[in-house]
Each structure stands twice: as structure tokens, then as C-alpha cells.
Amino acid sequence: GAVVSQHPSWVICKSGTSVKIECRSLDFQATTMFWYRQFPKQSLMLMATSNEGSKATYEQGVEKDKFLINHASLTLSTLTVTSAHPEDSSFYICSASRGGAKDTQYFGPGTRLTVL
């Protein structure tokens, strides 16, 4: 159990376009989903936290108008990178948690975004 999918696994787009990344918890209901960004050879950097039905909480320095997060249901969250630029190229990875005593986050396989 605790499987999280992410789609697409990779995407190449032109500068100025928008890209949507989906994160789904396949076999559990996630009270909270998290979005991270990871640069090569670095650790994960939390971008935002979202709870179903409420607005996402963004970390300091993350532009909420550029990285739109929608948490429409207990099994689906989407991250839209609007007007993407080459500096947005990165590995984006989501996680989902069902709460509980351990409150473990289960991660999706990640999406590699390349903006030309």
C-alpha cells in the first residue's frame, strides 16, 4: 500500500508555456500533499504544502502565482508551472501523507522538467 503516482515523468517545453504535473495517491486518501523541487546532487526543497479543499501554503521565496497548486480531492493534487523559463528546469517530486501517528510521507516518482 501507499503508492503515489506522478504524471508526466518527464516533459520538455518551450519557454513561456505552462506545464501541469499531476500527483495521485493510488491506494489511500491523502490528508496532505507536498511539492518539492530538487536540483542535481542536492536535497529536496519544499515548495508548498496543500490540504484538500484549502489553499496551498507556500514556502518563503516560492512564487505562488508561478507555481499554481490545486488539491481538488483527497487523491489528487496538481502543480502548474506557469510561463515556464529555463531556470524552472528541475526535478519536481510530490509526496502524500494520510496522517496518523507516524505521519509518513510517500513520494511519487518525480517529474523532470526541461524548459528550452
Add this chain to the structure above:
Amino acid sequence: AQKITQTQPGMFVQEKEAVTLDCTYDTSDQSYGLFWYKQPSSGEMIFLIYQGSYDEQNATEGRYSLNFQKARKSANLVISASQLGDSAMYFCAMREGRRGYSGAGSYQLTFGKGTKLSVIP
């Protein structure tokens, strides 16, 4: 100050040997959780093991065990009988606060910088 410190950027271990990956943490919370994740070259973060601050025994999951020393604020991961497939990045993470929490939603994780483990045949 860093909340999670992993002092070993890279480690090598011979196949079938045991290896310890270090992790120290800093928190003033009494209730917290410690996690280890494995990230192979494919990029997916795989949950390995969890230790709660109130757990009296060290956590174990198959070949993984967590050497939890609360007074020293360390939570080292021990991998026994290393396999070639264990070659990956390993991240230690901490979640602060949870015990008695009854609200909706989950707490954030703070990650260390990771340790790259290479298993030598």
C-alpha cells in the same frame, strides 16, 4: 543552524558487509519523528524506516535498522548485508511535533543533504 546533518557526502561498502549512515538532528520539540529515505538514480524517494521520539526500542525493517540515541540526538541508519541494489542516495529527515495532534493535515519534513552510498561487488 541545520536541523538535520548528514556528515558523510559519500560512502563505500563491500557487498554483503554492513554499513552505518550517520544522521544528527536538532530540535527543541519533545515529540518528533525521524525518517530515512532512499533515492536511487531513477529519482523516486523510497521510504525505509521511521523512529518516533517516544519509541523506546530502535526501529527495524528487514535489513534496515535505526540506531536511535536520543541524548546524543542521532539517528543513524544501519544497513546489514549490503546488496548492489542498495547503491543510492540516502536522506535522513525529521518531522517535528505530532503526539496528541488531532487536527487535519500533516507536518513538514526537514531533509538532510544526503549520503551517496556505493556498494562494491
